[in-house]
Amino acid sequence: MFRLDADLPVEFCDGTRRRDFLHAGVLSTLGLGLSQFAGLKAHGAVDPKKDVNCILLMLVGGPSQLDTWDMKPNAPIEIRGPYKPIKTNVPGIEISENFPRMAKHADKFSIVRSMYHTAAAVHDTGHQMMQTGRLFQGGVEHPHFGCVVGKLRGPKGDVPPNILLPRPIGATGGNMPHGHAAGYLGKAFDPFILNADPSDPNFRVPDMLPPDYLSANRVDRRKNWREAIDKSVSKFETSQDARLLDSSFQQAYTLMSSAKARAAFELHREPEAVREKYGLNRFGQSCLLARRLVEAGVRFVTINMFETVFDEITWDIHGSKPFSPISCYKDLVGPMFDMAYSSLLEDLSQRGLLANTMVIGTGEFGRTPKVNPAGGRDHWPQCWSILAGGGPLKGGTVIGASDEIGAMPKDRPTTPAEVAATIYKGLGIDLETELPGAQGRPIPVVDRGTEPIKKLFA
């Protein structure tokens, strides 16, 4: 019988019950103190080494390294721009005054200040590389990190392994794929896409439950009958799209039948104060939702901070329409990121989840060291900064350095491929792992010889 409220505890290999695990995840609402949580951890309910998750924050538009996390206060005004650095809770690390909350959590993340890529300076190429580790060439679409995790590890519990919030990146000028999908792994490993705005007052994942007029009995009957009818026709067996349809029905039924999985999406269960702390906007609420999803067993969550760079205020500060002005880092985009990111780190850490959840924040490139005539900065893949912490990654350090004007990496130049290797290593995936490419050609998760950023690992 198909039970909509089936709530059977699932037993883990180490003997902990899934129920216990989830309760551990929501300990703050249960009034469990941190020391008690540590006790749980000692018993193995949370093993940071075994099961690491990842939240990838795609800072669409491309934050300016010079106005965020790699300030050059001693450079001439046309380089250093309008903002001043502030101290953080880690001596020696300074970031822009636009991120005062983040500054209090600098011990929880590290900054890599020597990122660069060599592809065309358009948004799309950077999106591809920062989400898959590679540039798409010769018709080969590489899979997103989360899709690889989904393929190699499968789901944990009743939730999909890989979720994209809130929507895929839309047009950013290059007409190229952005790398959110499973590419050659096949659509079966595409992420579950929320396709809704979690900051919408009426936000809910549509149609998670049958309507009142449909009994569980009938839902169950329909499921069986549909399968029986499909089975009597063989012509679709070789169609990939048709197989995919089966798997999406299956996943839908799994989601429906798990009260816990459904609850993970129910943001209204969060106290108002928590929701406000993250920021009552699309990005803030997506970060909060990501935390809930990770708690419920989602292995990889990608959040697109923006969906396009046109006619929307984003990190893409060319200074002229339809793009954004540099002042938005102070007025809008900066505070939005500051609130959500600091709350996410704080929350994850208080719940003991930071130990097994990597949080990576990256744009697709940096921005021109010199402020342009429109008062903005243009695309600059030659040098930018990313944020990385959580899971096995160290916080409170700065990796690499840029030159005196933030134009080129000076120390430990770092490529998107190395970030990919870092993410895979952090997730516990062997870098030699091969994936099935087109026509069965094996493709390693990262090109052979690509090293992770070793200094990030504690």
Next chain:
Amino acid sequence: MRLILLLCCTAALLPAAPSLSILPKEVTLATPESRQQLLAEALLDGGVHSDWTRHAAWSSSNPAIAAVSLSGLVTPKADGEATITARHNNLSASVTVRVRNAAAPFTWSFKNHVMPVLTKTGCNQGACHGALAGKNGFKLTLRGYDPELDYDALTRQSASRRVNLAEPARSLLLLKPTFAIPHMGGLRFKTDTREYRVLAEWIAAGAPPPAEKDPEVTGLEVYPPASILAPNATQQLIVRARYSDGRSEDVTNWVKFSSANEGVATVDDSGLVKLTGHGESAITLWYASKVLYARVTVPFINQTPVISDFRPRNFIDNLASAKWQSLNLTPSKVADDSTFLRRAYLDAAGILPTAGEVEAFLADPAPDKRAKVIDQLLNRDEYADYWAYKFSDLLLVSSRKLRTPAMWAFYNWIRDSVQANKPWDQFARDIFTGAGSTRQNGALNYFVLHKDTIEMAENVTQAFLGQRLTCARCHNHPMEKWTQRQYYQFANLFARVGIKNGSTAADNVVFAKNSGDINHPRLLRPLSPTPLDGQPMPLDSTADRRVHFANWLTKDNDYFTRNIVNRVWANFLGRGIVHPYDDVRATNPASNEELFAAVAADFVKHGYDLKHLMRTIMNSATYQLSSESNATNQADNVFYSKYIIKRLPAEVLLDAMSQVTGVPTAFGGYPAGTRALQLPDVRVQSQFLTSFGRPERILCDAAERSSDPSISQALHVINGDTLNKKLADPQGNIALLLKLGLSEKKVLEHLYLTAYSRPPRPDETAQLNKLLADAKESRQEGLEDLVWSLLTSKEFLFNY
């Protein structure tokens, strides 16, 4: 069995004695620095090519005139003629080489030699000195789109240290890339290379600047242009550039190569192709903003031949089957009548046949009944609805930027045009040459949608030419032929469109202005309005620029024809002959070029008649193939050897559900009974349409519409109101069937005919009877659940 095998092979392959030939067949070395790499290309049993260049013994009849190296590279020695011969495996081939000006003075040209070196070695790529801001203070234009600026940067800036005329060897241009002194970009070439020699000798000659009289590259040639190769083989490609002074040069060394399908072939910087799989790939070539491609084919290997009952019915079939033969594919069987009927209705008109129509068709003994039903379909109102919807996608009809009456005026103009089967060239001309009230002439709303010249230029090229120009807005298109100059020449065609308020808020008046220009952003001046590769118009002319554009667009314009032919083809066959179907750029080759060219030519010959095009496609045996594969064509999803299964588009699927349940969907603000395909607007609320991938009509881009299955679609049909309410509707077909008191058998027969366009098989009837018997407590609910199961099954959701 052996006989079958033999027959099969004769049909598929041409057994011939092996032969050898040299490519290119004509060689003239016109300067002392001209070189020509030759290829020794063997044609083996079964039509397979083999590159013997590196195995052959090369010799020259007169090495004092033209010398040939062990690897087949010919260099000039003295004026005259020599015969070059290649020998291997008892075969030989020869080619005559003419040498001219061997002793004439020679200087390297900045535009034709120095720039290609900088481009090929990556100096001016986006990540290096080609970046918008340059690199380390040295800036070149991206991939060399502006030789004058680059010359200036090299010779005049930086106190002439980059090019040192007094001491050429101390030029940074030589020291940096050879890593004689530190260079962020590393070692680009060594001092003993041709690259070094070109730069060094050019500097030594006084670094002559680019000049107006420098010959221009007018086109490229590639050898071999198409070859059928064995799996794991390698094939060298040779590229020659043709110049405006009539000469051709081997430029293989300076070409940028890339493979369109790395699952079939990869290519390295020198143009050496390695075959990695079965199928076909294009190797695209880019040199001096000219593009071309070579085709490499690796036939599929078939252990068990299949006899084909394929009977060509028109030229499409002949050309499709030529491709299958070259690839060793046997087409699937022809689809049965039910499958054909359902497919034809869905593809031509976006509807399902009714039970009555299915029964009549199945019972009709006429041998030409398929052709007759095709003609009928193309004359139905639903045909006009369906294609008006598709063209509204293309032209971005929506209330996002248009007021409701304006949107209706635009939509109605489109639908009337489809209904009247307006020739496609006239359809386009009407849009671009009209003037006056947008209310009276709805087509003019296209200008209201595109008040921005840039947006207009980009969407027009996408919608009517299948070209993506966007990259060229800021710099020459990096892998395409379009330059930034061409972009602003083109955009300037739309700089004199005037729009003023009309009699009502939703009415505008469109007119041609006689002033106004868009500036080239770097030159800071307007350029003569010029269609892509077309004739320029004087800047000071006051003639309507739109008319100049429309004349070029619709007359002998390959892009224009191929764009629409490919879109229509993809609608019926599930995939464009060029894929994706809205991207017919020069470097994105067709899966079957001969077929594409023939369909396009036939379309033009018949006066851009869309219905003729559709009729030709639908009557072909290729269109009518079954989607079920045989032993040979399982891996084929590109060459149409079987029908490609596709999910019904969002609107078609919703209408089909309404049709089977007899309950129309209610759309806010539209009269009851309006079908999804009759909506002029995509902003009409519908969770069903949104989750099933309805496009937003913001960008002209095929990717806006999605047909990928997703969890949210499954959740919506399982739990959502759309389908569930249709099933339970007291006015619907389920209620009616119950009222009529039909037997279970009759009910099932009716449902199968309406939903699947076929009667149920006896085993299906038996199975479903049993299932229904389990749901005795309520026949109504039992039937609802049965119809739900039918309408969410693959046979319903897919067109096969």
